[in-house]
Amino acid sequence: MTQALIVIDMQNDFCPGGNLAVPHGDQIVGPINRLIEDFPTVILTQDWHPADHASFADNHEGAEPFSVTQMPYGPQVLWPRHCVIGTPGAAFHRDLNVKRADMVLRKGFRAGIDSYSAFHENDRKTQTGLAGYLRERGITQLSLVGLAHDFCVAWSAIDAASLGFETRVIEDACRAIDMDGSLDAARQAMRQAGVTLA
Numbered sequence: 001m002t003q004a005l006i007v008i009d010m011q012n013d014f015c016p017g018g019n020l021a022v023p024h025g026d027q028i029v030g031p032i033n034r035l036i037e038d039f040p041t042v043i044l045t046q047d048w049h050p051a052d053h054a055s056f057a058d059n060h061e062g063a064e065p066f067s068v069t070q071m072p073y074g075p076q077v078l079w080p081r082h083c084v085i086g087t088p089g090a091a092f093h094r095d096l097n098v099k100r101a102d103m104v105l106r107k108g109f110r111a112g113i114d115s116y117s118a119f120h121e122n123d124r125k126t127q128t129g130l131a132g133y134l135r136e137r138g139i140t141q142l143s144l145v146g147l148a149h150d151f152c153v154a155w156s157a158i159d160a161a162s163l164g165f166e167t168r169v170i171e172d173a174c175r176a177i178d179m180d181g182s183l184d185a186a187r188q189a190m191r192q193a194g195v196t197l198a
């Protein structure tokens, strides 16, 4: 089988009540669970940050959440503290069917580098190893779902397409943060990268 479903960051902190809640993020748990049954291979990603992570606004004196700062690797949005290693906010949504996952890929665990994409960290150099894993298993077609549509799903999909995977985002099973037009920009960037928006 050459297909995999990649479920991005279906964690409590990205759902209503969480620290970086994506509006209606919990509504896609049911649709994702149905998709999980249809794919031969399922991979879950988990945003997984140490407490001193550089993407947290409260680790930068006087910085407001959702402002943009300059990192050594370029501009970086500063987020509310979220998905701290081992906390309930970093756990998967309780109703997500995690039983069929072949792999759980953690990302963003280096204090100095954020990682939206499941393939490359935000410095665009540090690899997560996912491409190698998929290639070794002979997987060529990817379908992506999850949170957030305009950040981690989009960046993962763009990288997947540029790495040569046939890449599709199932938009009904995604929800967006949508700050300053970020969803429109992300959809345009995905189309440009050759990602199919389904």
Ligand code: VGL
Residues within 6 Å of the ligand: 008, 009, 014, 047, 079, 116, 147, 148, 149, 150, 151, 152, 153
């Ligand atoms: C995400 C912002 C910060 C995401 C993760 O999963 O889209 N967004 N960390």
Ligand code: ZN
Residues within 6 Å of the ligand: 047, 048, 049, 055, 082, 083, 108
């Ligand atoms: Zn994060």
